Amino acid sequence: MPITVKELAVLCGARIEGGDADQTIHSAADISSAKAGQVTQLTSAKYAVHLQQSAASACLIGEEFTTQEVPESLALLVCKDPELAFIEAVKHLHPERVYTPEIAPQAVLANDVTLGESVYIGPYAVIGEWTAIGDHSAILAGAYLGSNVKIGKHCRIHPYAVIYDDVEIGDHVTIHSGAIIGADGFGYKFRNGAHVKVPQIGNVRIEDNVEIGANTCIDRGALGSTVIGTGSKIDNLVQIGHNNKVGRHVIMCGQTGVSGSCTIDDYAILAGSSGIADHVTIGKGAVVLARSGVAGDIPPGAQYFGSPAKDKKTAYKEQLAIQKLPDLIKKIKKLEEKLLELEKKP
Incomplete structure (x- = not known):
C-alpha cells in the first residue's frame, strides 16, 4: 500500500532529514538494490558505502549513525530502532494476503x-x-x-x-x-x-x-x-x-x-x-x-x-589447539631426528 515519506515517518516514529517528504513510497528493498520510490534500512556501518550511492527515496537509520555524502533525493528517517521500524514499513507496504471468508x-x-x-x-x-x-x-x-x-x-x-x-x-x-x-x-x-x-x-x-x-x-x-x-x-x-x-x-x-x-x-x-x-x-x-x-x-x-x-x-580453545597440531607434529619430528643424531654419537 503506497505511502508518502511523511506518513511513513509518522508510522515508524522517525524524524525526517533531507529528501522529499511528499515523495511516494511504494515498496521496500535492501540497501544495495533500492530504487526511487522504495524505502531501505541502514543498520550496520559496513553498508554505509551503499547509502552514499543509493537511489532509494527513504532510508531508516539509527540515531547513533553519522552519515556523509547522502544523495539529495534520499530522505533519512532517523529513529531509535530502525530494524523494528523497517518491519512496520514492510508490513504496511506489503500487507499479508487476506482471504475472504x-x-x-x-x-x-x-x-x-x-x-x-x-x-x-x-x-x-x-x-x-x-x-x-x-x-x-x-x-x-x-x-x-x-x-x-x-x-x-x-x-x-x-x-x-x-x-x-x-x-x-x-x-x-x-x-x-x-x-x-x-x-x-x-x-x-x-x-x-x-x-x-x-x-x-x-x-x-x-x-x-x-x-x-x-x-x-x-x-x-x-x-x-x-x-x-x-x-x-x-x-x-x-x-x-x-x-x-x-x-x-x-x-x-x-x-x-x-x-x-x-x-x-x-x-x-x-x-x-x-x-x-x-x-x-x-x-x-x-x-x-x-x-x-x-x-x-x-x-x-x-x-x-x-x-x-x-x-x-573451552570448545574454541580446543579448536585453536587442533589447528596448531600440524606445526607441533613437525617440531616433534625434528626433535626426534636430533635425538637420533645425539644417540649415534659416541
Missing part, C-alpha cells in the same frame, strides 16, 4: 465440524470430524486436519500441511506448507529379535503466536503432550521428537533435530543443524551453536559448541 466447494468437511466467524477453507482441504476452527482462521488449499483438532483464532494453515488427530493449536499460529504435526513418535522396544512399536497415544499442543516452518515435523507424545510454548519460532526442516517441552519464545533453526523427552527452556536458541540427545534439558536463554551435538544438560544462559558440545570458550 468462504468454504470452497471442493473442500471436504466431516460431520460435527465447528467453524468460527469469518473462516476460510480452501479447495481440497480436508477437515476431520469433531474438529473446531476459530474465528478469522484460514485453512488453505490441500491442507489436512484430522479428527478432534482444535485450531484457535487468526491462524493460518498453509497448503499441504498435515495436522493429525487431537492436536491443539492456539491463537495467531502459522503452520507452513509440508509441515506435519502430530505424527507418531519414534518409540520401539527390542524383543525376541524384532522392534516392537510403543503405541503413541498422546498429542501435540501448540500455544499462541507460534510459527512453524515448511517440512518441519513435530511428533505427538507417547502418553502425554509434546508442547510448543507461546511465541516460539521453528524454522524449516526441523524434527521435534515425542514428549518434548519447548518453552516460550524459543528459536529453532533449520535442520535441528531434538530427540524425545527433552526440555528446551524459555528463550533458548538452537542454531542450524544442532542435534539434541534424548532426555536433555537446555536451560533458559542458553544457545546451542550451529552443528553442535548435545549429549547432556546445558545450564541457563550458557553457550555451547562442538560435538560433543562443550562451553563455547
Whole structure:
C-alpha cells in the first residue's frame, strides 16, 4: 500500500532529514538494490558505502549513525530502532494476503465440524470430524486436519500441511506448507529379535503466536503432550521428537533435530543443524551453536559448541589447539631426528 515519506515517518516514529517528504513510497528493498520510490534500512556501518550511492527515496537509520555524502533525493528517517521500524514499513507496504471468508466447494468437511466467524477453507482441504476452527482462521488449499483438532483464532494453515488427530493449536499460529504435526513418535522396544512399536497415544499442543516452518515435523507424545510454548519460532526442516517441552519464545533453526523427552527452556536458541540427545534439558536463554551435538544438560544462559558440545570458550580453545597440531607434529619430528643424531654419537 503506497505511502508518502511523511506518513511513513509518522508510522515508524522517525524524524525526517533531507529528501522529499511528499515523495511516494511504494515498496521496500535492501540497501544495495533500492530504487526511487522504495524505502531501505541502514543498520550496520559496513553498508554505509551503499547509502552514499543509493537511489532509494527513504532510508531508516539509527540515531547513533553519522552519515556523509547522502544523495539529495534520499530522505533519512532517523529513529531509535530502525530494524523494528523497517518491519512496520514492510508490513504496511506489503500487507499479508487476506482471504475472504468462504468454504470452497471442493473442500471436504466431516460431520460435527465447528467453524468460527469469518473462516476460510480452501479447495481440497480436508477437515476431520469433531474438529473446531476459530474465528478469522484460514485453512488453505490441500491442507489436512484430522479428527478432534482444535485450531484457535487468526491462524493460518498453509497448503499441504498435515495436522493429525487431537492436536491443539492456539491463537495467531502459522503452520507452513509440508509441515506435519502430530505424527507418531519414534518409540520401539527390542524383543525376541524384532522392534516392537510403543503405541503413541498422546498429542501435540501448540500455544499462541507460534510459527512453524515448511517440512518441519513435530511428533505427538507417547502418553502425554509434546508442547510448543507461546511465541516460539521453528524454522524449516526441523524434527521435534515425542514428549518434548519447548518453552516460550524459543528459536529453532533449520535442520535441528531434538530427540524425545527433552526440555528446551524459555528463550533458548538452537542454531542450524544442532542435534539434541534424548532426555536433555537446555536451560533458559542458553544457545546451542550451529552443528553442535548435545549429549547432556546445558545450564541457563550458557553457550555451547562442538560435538560433543562443550562451553563455547573451552570448545574454541580446543579448536585453536587442533589447528596448531600440524606445526607441533613437525617440531616433534625434528626433535626426534636430533635425538637420533645425539644417540649415534659416541
